[in-house]
Amino acid sequence: MACLFSLCMQPTTFTFINKDKLVRPSKDKVAVIMGTTGTGKSRLSIDLATIFGGEIINSDKIQIHKGLNVISNKVTDEERRRVPHYLLGIIDPDDDFKAHDFVYHASLTADAITKKGHLPIIAGGSNSFIKALVIDDIEFQSKYECCYLWVDVPMPILHPFLEKRVDKMVERMLVDESREFFNPKGDYTHGIRRSIGVPEMDEYFRKEKLVDSATRAKLLAKAIHQIKENTCKLASRQLRNILRLAEQLEWQIHRLEATEAFLRSDVEANEAWETLVLGPSIKILAHFLNKKTK
Known part of the structure; x- marks a missing residue:
């Protein structure tokens, strides 16, 4: 690794063509x-x-x-x-x-x-x-x-990892973060609201205070499942791109x-x-x- 590091640090920005003139490379x-x-x-x-x-x-x-x-x-x-x-x-x-x-x-x-x-x-x-x-x-x-x-x-190896990552995000306050960008009008087509993890929580935020705890838990589980599913779809789409x-x-x-x-x-x-x-x-x-x- 030491040899590689030495090689990496060799100057590459400029090239000398004579002792008096210094020129940049073409790119x-x-x-x-x-x-x-x-x-x-x-x-x-x-x-x-x-x-x-x-x-x-x-x-x-x-x-x-x-x-x-x-x-x-x-x-x-x-x-x-x-x-x-x-x-x-x-x-x-x-x-x-x-x-x-x-x-x-x-x-x-x-x-x-x-x-x-x-x-x-x-x-x-x-x-x-x-x-x-x-x-x-x-x-x-x-x-x-x-x-x-x-x-x-x-993808078969990455998808389970992405699903676990969503679970970790939930532990790290994903719900509270998403709540900041809840749009009562249901418009998630602009700015940061397009992010996976925001529109999927819409139904949960609309109904969480209107239903009992068991129904609320089901709505949250549904939203998290959708986030995982859409994240995996995103990865597949990115691979094609x-x-x-x-x-x-x-x-x-x-x-x-x-x-x-x-x-x-x-x-x-x-x-x-x-x-x-x-x-x-x-x-x-x-x-x-x-x-x-x-």
Whole structure:
């Protein structure tokens, strides 16, 4: 690992053409961390940022909003390990943030990060945002070369994990968090109210004071079941979008199989993560950063 770290830290921002003149390479470099919900994108992005001097640009369309820290699974201050994060919890809950908004703000942020000599790392599950930036935006393509890392876990293994994660969210005040965004008009089509975990609770909030405790418990169980079901559907939909994006990128992405990290527990899970996900990612990104730009 020491050799890899040494390789990672070699300067790549500038190229000397003679002793008096310093020029920038034709393109700066960006790492893009892809994956469905729950696969560990945030963890990998922070791991890599601590090694490569990176700063993270959030590309999750719900996490961009203020609020729903538990339901949207935002990284905590402790989990960030002092790594700078951008476009995270900055938008008013009622405002809509479209793909073109993301392209504008992500581009400006990437420019600011590279000017400091740091590595922009884009991480999040909203693949429509990533596509708008790296495929549809010609200006971004002209300025940056991207390294795509895809953290993948098969759906039959991921779905049970996502269901357990919802149970943990319930223990961490999911109901109270969702209650803040209950809409008496039943409109959950704008802003943060679109998040899975909010519209599913609507019936429960409408009826909880009108029914007995047994019925109330059934309504809550129904809502939680719907949240789990919709979360799994989201993961499947995200996978289809990743595969579509991979085709558009002509499969110039690096798939990282994280299954063993999910099947094992505690220390063994961490060892599997470091061996099967983090280790290969370090090698891939080190090679990418130290090769000549196009």
